[in-house]
Amino acid sequence: MRKDYSHPIEVTMDVVCGKWKGVILCHLQQSEVLRFGEIKKLLPNVSQKTLTLQLRELEADGLIDRRVYPEVPPKVEYSLTDYGRELEATLNLMSDWGKSHVEKVELNS
Amino acid sequence: MRKDYSHPIEVTMDVVCGKWKGVILCHLQQSEVLRFGEIKKLLPNVSQKTLTLQLRELEADGLIDRRVYPEVPPKVEYSLTDYGRELEATLNLMSDWGKSHVEKVELNS
């Protein structure tokens, strides 16, 4: 953990609020297992370095599992841990709210 | 709205992921109405400028209401909009997860 939190929600936000973390988690929810390259294709605008970093942080926080196959070329698979799956309901609510927010904003324009 | 989103969860994260926004929303959930100074006391480490900015952004996104009383010295009250209240369940889940994450991390140390 990183610092002093005055409210438990800050913990969750710290863990989830990277620029790409939410989307990564959502995709892992749907697909169970994804390789690095597959995730990269799903997020066309993320850079290699940043994607690696976001995945490492999610791993360090215990949300995802990283399985390396000692092959060449390399093969690395990512999946949600049980612990990460405990965020499923939250992530789904956030997606739903986001969808309705988009619709709301489009109505007013 | 700010940019192209590839997934609806990005919208919610954009709206909620300021450094102080989650906590502000949680406090407004509990207290109904808070003055600027009260919020500031609840977040002892936020700077004046940043707090103002976060509140303005939440207002612009329709989550909170800002009521100015034309008095001197000024009086400004903030409260959740109905729309902001639709995030209640999400915020509560996030708080719960955060609490259990803290407990989990403390066990391993």
Added chain:
DNA sequence: GCCCTAAGTTACATGAATGTACCTTCTTGC
């Protein structure tokens, strides 16, 4: 007349987060 008050604003500085470009690895297919 002067200071205090609450909720700002402004100009400037800093740091963290993210991006770009290029290097590495070893094996298989040609």
Added chain:
DNA sequence: GCAAGAAGGTACATTCATGTAACTTAGGGC
């Protein structure tokens, strides 16, 4: 023996979010 492939690492640059410090406003209490 050369290139391609997947998943990185590294050095450096840039951008974005926050922070600091000082100024503003106008009425009430002294």
